[in-house]
Amino acid sequence: MKKLMVSSAGLVLIALAFLAFNLLSSLTLSGARLDLTEQKLYTISEGTEKILAELDSPIELSFFYSDTATRNLPALRNYATRVEEMLKAYQREAGDKIVLKVIDPEPFSADEDKAAEFGLQGIPLQQGGDQVYFGLAATNALGDKQVIPFFALDQEAFLEYELSRLIQNLATPNRPVVGVLSGLQINGGFDMAARQPTAPWMVMEEVRQLFQIESLKRDVDQIPDDVSVLLLVHPKNLPEQTLYAIDQFVLRGGKLLAFVDPFSEADKQGDIPGEVAIDKASNLEPLFKAWGLRMLPDKVLGDGSYAMTVTLGQGQRAVNHAAWLSLPKDALDQDDISTAGLENLTVATAGILEPLEGAKTRFIPLIRSSQYAMPFEVNRFGMLSNPESLIRDLEPTGERYTIAARVSGPAQSAYPEGIEGRKDGLKDAETINVIVVADTDMLTDRMWVQVQDFFGQRIPQPWADNAGFAINALDNLAGSEALISVRSRGRFSRPFVVVEALQREAGARFRQQEDALQTRLQETEQQLAALQQKDDPQALELTPEQQAAVQQFLQEKLKIRKELRDVRYQLNADIEALGRTLKLSNIVLIPLVLTLGVLALWLWRRRKHG
CATH class of the missing domain: 3.40.50 (Rossmann fold)
Structure with missing residues (x-):
């Protein structure tokens, strides 16, 4: 009973500690990020830091995003979250030199009129439906304006560049x-x-x-x-x-x-078709x-x-x-x-x-x-x-x-x-x-x-x-x-640099053989066509010698086509072998290694406490 009470109290303490950690982190670590991507896609680059450090006067960023109207568009919402997080990172880096406003321009509101006045692009979700806004308007102390009319989803890789370019253009109008x-x-x-x-x-x-x-x-x-x-x-x-x-x-x-x-x-x-x-x-x-x-x-x-x-x-x-x-x-x-x-x-x-x-x-x-x-x-x-x-x-x-x-x-x-x-x-x-x-x-x-x-x-x-x-x-x-x-x-x-290298090596190995087989195939087809063509329209049948020659050429044609298929198959054989190896690693070897690791850890802990 005592162990049960201790165990129950421990679980309660763990739950309370977990809640306290989440509350504390949401208040103090809201801007913390751990970027594990190879090119640090979610981290502000040194170039952006330099641009923000050289700002002399405040720049106001107005992010217009139709949050209410895009509830059923998860892809757009995910990208909007990425844009907003990036803008907040700019604001944290620049301090009071960046003023950020996040605006949901609801239909027929003053905010929608303001978005249209800036020149942002409203996209209708359906015929006669509400307009969706997903753009950025920026102004400097002199009243100069720069806008991104609409953040296209397929341009996400260029997000930081577009934002930094917009800010630099406002910081240095000339x-x-x-x-x-x-x-x-x-x-x-x-x-x-x-x-x-x-x-x-x-x-x-x-x-x-x-x-x-x-x-x-x-x-x-x-x-x-x-x-x-x-x-x-x-x-x-x-x-x-x-x-x-x-x-x-x-x-x-x-x-x-x-x-x-x-x-x-x-x-x-001066180009003339068909001439040098x-x-x-x-x-x-x-x-x-x-x-x-x-x-x-x-x-x-x-x-x-x-x-x-x-x-x-x-x-x-x-x-x-x-x-x-x-x-x-x-x-x-x-x-x-x-x-x-x-x-x-x-x-x-x-x-x-x-x-x-x-x-x-x-x-x-x-x-x-x-x-x-x-x-x-x-x-x-x-x-x-x-x-x-x-x-x-x-x-x-x-x-x-x-x-x-x-x-x-x-x-x-x-x-x-x-x-x-x-x-x-x-x-x-x-x-x-x-x-x-x-x-x-x-x-x-x-x-x-x-x-x-x-x-x-x-x-x-x-x-x-x-x-x-x-x-x-x-x-x-x-x-x-x-x-x-x-x-x-x-x-x-x-x-896929390894695949591209295999393709080049295979091409160098088999291209000459493929060209030779193509030449033989064309010659055989020409000889076969010449033999089957009758100069005498009255001759309705081929002689036995001609029939034997036709049969021989047909067999030769089938043989060459088979050899050509084999050569073209060999062009991709190494790539397919690489694919099988990768599948084997992902499906069998990696799970097996993880399983063995867990078993080894379990045996070690059991032996240690036994």
Whole structure:
């Protein structure tokens, strides 16, 4: 009885202690979080901390969320909780510099009118039903306003970046000026084939949210003084006066991000269907030479390891394109702020950059190929119809080629004597800061993003980090590093690197055998068709010799098809074996280890107390 009383009292004490702990933790530890995710998705980054620490005046955040109307939408409610927790974390970090208001704009209320006045996007749950609000409005002491119209669920990975960008835009209303000079229709134009206007490239929409854009003409003779960063995209056949203007801009301390290309597939000017493509190259050869680098002339990079899988046409099989590359983290410099943290970049018919011997500048590769790469002649891509031929002809050199590089250090002018009418320019500089990328196609929408129309709002759904790289580079060159570190956390894809390696190894092992069998199969089918075709329409039957030959060819055809199936099966055999191993580990081995561990602990405790 005494033991029972002691046991009962113990249970009561445990229950009271549990209640007291929950009460105390809810009052004192409401902001405590333990983030066990690999990239600390639920923890404010150092970049955000820096942005908040530099706030000079208060910023008011009004989070409009229709809590009552979304009771039956668990996915939206979970995301809303995440947004509110993140906003409270910002408020805790910034102290009195962030004023947070959480508002439930009920139908026909003054709060709903206020949300609409801010320009937030109300989404109807059903025809004629109430509007659901899930957005953020922010204002600073000067009355400037920034809004996130609606937090799209598929953009959750970019939540911290969007919030930090909004706050930084309010904290520093005067955004850096980016001068844009392009030989492509990056700001929208007119499609002559479709006879309709084209939308601006989504990368420019992203850039415009962070920077003030100033468009420059291709014959500009001086870069304006208010330009912080000069963005060149496909600077094709620029006149000497423009090259000199760029030269002088860089020498006087201006920052440059240049996208050049040996074969720009986005360059459609002068294309005639069915004919060899016109010159699609762009270069800054005289400037590059002065800065200590060059782009290999008339060469396109091919890479068997990073080749993208493309479909030849509707209903046709997928093949690897050795000149369209999907570049993983291993191809990116993780020590440079412009590429650190990015997961994947894609390029198409990119060029190759290399430093010049004896150059005084520092050449730092930012994006590189694998060792299974080689240069192809550029004229091969004018009428390329089957990318498979690139893989078959690929002979890796073992060298890792540079696609993008940072160039810095002392440099001379490309025009030491000046140009006609301008002889008093700068001759040299103690240091320059330039980033060069040997591809322009990576900026096109098709290479990194799917754009959807969401109630009149263009919503980007990125599947590669191309825009992130461009913005990181511009941010870095403009001198802002805090937001870059936040943006680099934007994507959290987890590719099956072991499976991809097995696929590459299997492809290398069996591709030649598969091609040989395909050739034999085509030859057999041609011989069979020729034998079955009768020149004499009166001959209704085959001779015994012909029948025997037909039978032999049919058997040969079946044999080859069986061998081909076996080869294609072997392509996935290693991957299936890996899958079986993982299933065995998850279903049998891990539970068995846990069970044995529990039994061992139980036996140890029993022996200890026995």
